[in-house]
Amino acid sequence: MACVLFRLFLLLVLAAFSQGKRLGPTSPLRYSRFLDPSHAVFLRWDFDYESEIITFELQVQTTGWIGLGITDRYTFVGSDLVVGGVLPNGNVYFSDQHLLDEDTLEQDGSQDAELLKLTEDSSSTTMRFSRPFRSCDPHDHDITSDTMRVLAAYGLDDIPKMSREHTFVKSIFLLQILQYDDQDAPEDTIIHDLKISNFLIPEDDTTYACTFLPLPIVSKKHHIYKSYQFPDDVGISIGTPFDPQWIRLEIHYSNFQNLPGIRDTSGMRLYYTSHLRKYDMGVLQLGISVFPIHFIPPGAEAFLSYGLCKTDKFEEMNGAPVADIYVSACLLHTHLAGRSLQAVQYRNGTQLQVVCKDFSYDFNLQESRDLPHPVVIKPGDELLIECHYQTLDRDFMTFGGASTINEMCLIFIFYYPRINISSCMGYPDIIYVTNELGEEASENPMENLMVLNNVEWTPENIKKAEKACKESQQTVLIKTIDEEVENTTGWIPDIIPTPRGSCLESSGGKVEPQDKTPAGFRAVPLALSGSHTPTLRHLPMVAVLFLQGSLSWFLAMLQTGV
Structure with missing residues (x-):
């Protein structure tokens, strides 16, 4: 009996802790973004890495239904969409749905979104x-650290129906981490x-405007600590003979x-200062x-390319011993x-970890990404870059080069302390590669490209070409x-896929047809105030008393050794 009660107690405590990880209806959310050109659709969000819970707040300038979810690169079909709104009589509706096709919504059998707040005023719904x-x-x-294509949609009434005019998709790093702030900005900044x-x-579709500009002229070493925010003990060095004096500023204009x-x-x-930090950023x-x-x-349909880095020559080329370096962003x-x-x-031929990745890359969203924890690279480690391409829309070879119609496969890592x-x-x-494709190879590499x-x-x-590129010896x-x-x-070593973590089962369970309202939504039993603000139900007092009593009983059992 004690074992059964103890298990029940643990389940209740775990449930309470799980609820505590979720941000409440009024908790501040750290991140925000407009999702449409006219700024009528505004998203706030925040997340907890430990509990793997993300909280969204969508505000739309409409008194009809609103929806938020995730879609993929090519089609809305299969997109998930959490939909809600406030009816004219003050009742609210809220449902976890998906798109059967580009226009038709269907409610999920498992309701995995937890409503925290749903309000409406004379002009907007939140x-x-x-x-x-x-x-x-x-x-x-x-929800991953990859580029997420966030889908927002809304209507002018309370009948959820997709409309191209009121549907928007924006690529966002939802799990980007902002670890640093300006509270300790130096006084001499x-x-x-x-x-x-x-x-x-x-008057062209695409223009790259490039110019060279001088960096600040200083008489002694200074540290740049922000253009994007660096870790608190790291800065970019300027003012020494080893530092750049000029920077190339490149701006990409799209005038379609x-x-x-x-x-x-x-x-x-x-932002730079003479108050030096502990490490130089490299x-x-x-x-x-x-x-x-x-x-x-x-x-x-898919073509994989690889670039290898071997660090065993770093110390020789650095001209001084190389210590461990710490990667903070990519x-x-x-x-x-x-x-x-x-x-x-890789270390000693064994794969250690994925340093950074994006399995849903978007060329139009290129920003530095902070890592959750610094990655340590030791002398002798190997780093492999894998790039996945698709050229179904091309009938010509794509070669590496600077033009947008050429290709690159690059990852820049921001690390400290800086080496040479x-x-x-x-x-x-x-x-x-040419021989493996059954063609007669030349000693001149450029002639082989003509053969290809x-x-x-x-x-x-x-x-066959992809396999040959991977199996060939790489020059580093x-x-x-x-x-x-x-x-x-x-x-090129093999890449062992990282296993996916376990999923979190919904507490909503399967929604039966009889639970649906005529509009196809499950009614949410929320009490509303006069301002159309729902009051969310809290843990019943009897459960609180039971938890309190169970905790006392459990502590007593520990003390008596039962």
Whole structure:
């Protein structure tokens, strides 16, 4: 009997703790973003990594229904959408749904979203709810550190029906971590702006505006501590002979309507100080060397490319002993054919971990991403970059290069303490690849690229090329900050997929047809105040008393040794 009561007690305590991890109806949420061009759809959110719970608050300028969920890159079909609103009589409705097709909503059998607040005033509706990062419902998309395509929709009445006019998708890093603040900003902080002024944007679809600008001129070492926020004990060094004196500012303009006469003044703001932090920040470029030996066949549903970095020569090239370095953030980069990429760490031939990754990459969202915890890289470790491309829309070869129609496979890692290494990138043996494709190879690499242009790129040959690129010996180019270059060779290791974590079962259970309202929603039993604000039910007093009594009983059992 004691064992049964103890299990019941544990279940109740775990349930109470699980509820406590969820942000309440009035808790402040750290992150926010407008989801539409007219700023009528506003999203706030926050999350708890430990409990794997995310909380959303959606506010829309409508008195009809509103919805928020996750979709994928290509279609709305299968998107999940949490829908709610306030009826004219003050009652609220709230439901976890999914899209059967691009227009038709259907309620999930498992209700995995927990309503925290649902209000309406004369002009807008606000809905706050929590959900697990990963529920056990196959209709719910997982919330991960990848790029999330957030779907928001609304209507002008309380009959939920999808409308292209009122549906918006925005790519967001929902689990991005902002660990630092300005509370301890140095008193002698100096602001320096790097910007392009009064730039006339050409009447072209795409323009890359590049200019070289001087960094601040200082007589002694200073630290830049923000353009994006660095860890509290790390800064970018300026003012020493080892530091850059100029910066290349590149701004990407999209003028798809080819509008004339548009001018822009924009750039970035640096904050720097003479109060030095403990470590200098370094940036290491990893991936595939950016030149045409990196190739991607046309018509590929999926094509994987690899770039290897071996750190065993770092100490020799650094000119001094190299200690462990700590990676605090990453920036991932491909061009338009890129679909996903990841950096994987190996030590003594054994895979350790994925340093950073994005399996839902969006070229239009490229920002630095802080890691949850610093990743330690020791001398001798290997780092492998894998990039996944799709070229179904191309009938021509794609080669590595700077143009947007060319490709790149790069990950920049932000680390400390800084060493004298700027890049470590690999590329495949193109002679081996050419031979494996049954073509006559030349000793001249560029001639082999011309030969590859003549290959009939069937699905079989695409897979054969991918396999050959992975199995060929890689040349690894290591470059120092002052442009010295050394090379070594290595082989691409296999990547062991990281197993998915366990899902969190819903407390809502399966919704039976008789539980649905005529509009197709499960009614939410919430009491409303006169201002259309629902009062959420709390844990009943009898449960509180039972928990209190169970805890006293459990402590007594421990003391008596029963």
